[in-house]
Amino acid sequence: MTYAFNQEDRIRVAQGLVDVAKNFAEKGWFPATSGNLSIKLSGEPLAFGVTASGKDKENLTVHDILVVDGNSKAIEPTTLKPSAETLIHAEVYKRVPEAGACLHVHTLYNNLISDIFFEQGKVRLQGIELIKALNIWEENAAIEIPIVENYADIPKLAAEIGDVLDPRIPAVLIRNHGIYAWGADVFAAKRHVQAFEWMFNYLFLKLSYQRGATVPVELAAL
Numbered sequence: 001m002t003y004a005f006n007q008e009d010r011i012r013v014a015q016g017l018v019d020v021a022k023n024f025a026e027k028g029w030f031p032a033t034s035g036n037l038s039i040k041l042s043g044e045p046l047a048f049g050v051t052a053s054g055k056d057k058e059n060l061t062v063h064d065i066l067v068v069d070g071n072s073k074a075i076e077p078t079t080l081k082p083s084a085e086t087l088i089h090a091e092v093y094k095r096v097p098e099a100g101a102c103l104h105v106h107t108l109y110n111n112l113i114s115d116i117f118f119e120q121g122k123v124r125l126q127g128i129e130l131i132k133a134l135n136i137w138e139e140n141a142a143i144e145i146p147i148v149e150n151y152a153d154i155p156k157l158a159a160e161i162g163d164v165l166d167p168r169i170p171a172v173l174i175r176n177h178g179i180y181a182w183g184a185d186v187f188a189a190k191r192h193v194q195a196f197e198w199m200f201n202y203l204f205l206k207l208s209y210q211r212g213a214t215v216p217v218e219l220a221a222l
């Protein structure tokens, strides 16, 4: 298969990744080099720009991005190694053809929620205004975000994510690991990550209050 992607498109993708990384880094969403990000290049066959493995995403530059194919193999000359979790991005793009960007962050609240609700296989959110950020507009809407085990075997983890994902819900949680969320473009994917993170913070604090916990002032002020 010949890959002849447009260099202007490549620049768009690399810059888009740097911009979204800056936004998430300001929120502290890339602890200890965790997280990875991708944006699809235009056209067929599947090719996407993805962050290189082990880079400090808090200081991401366009030199930390490489272009890979649907098998997660680099399709340009590079010394960079694609993210260890690139297969998950490829799986999302194969299962959700309309997805144009896929973003992964490890945060405290997505980890807590993924563990608390793991046995149920999903976490339900209902009646929260930010559900509308997912383009779901019905009154008192309820959504369920699937949760999968954190397999060390990445092909197995990617396949499991592909099996459980619900095309109506643009995210999957990995137990005690983080969230993968996607959207038609990087703007939508970023909005989805931000909405889920806010709702997980909300849910955790609400559960804590209901169970009689005294919530630290700095968290209560979020």
Ligand SMILES: CSCCC(=O)C(=O)COP(=O)(O)O
Residues within 6 Å of the ligand: 032, 033, 034, 035, 036, 051, 052, 053, 054, 055, 082, 083, 084, 085, 104
């Ligand atoms: C230090 S975090 C462990 C790996 C991980 O889960 C992650 O998101 C970052 O991996 P990458 O290869 O994309 O740097």
Ligand SMILES: [Zn+2]
Residues within 6 Å of the ligand: 034, 035, 036, 085, 104, 106, 177, 178
């Ligand atoms: Zn990760």
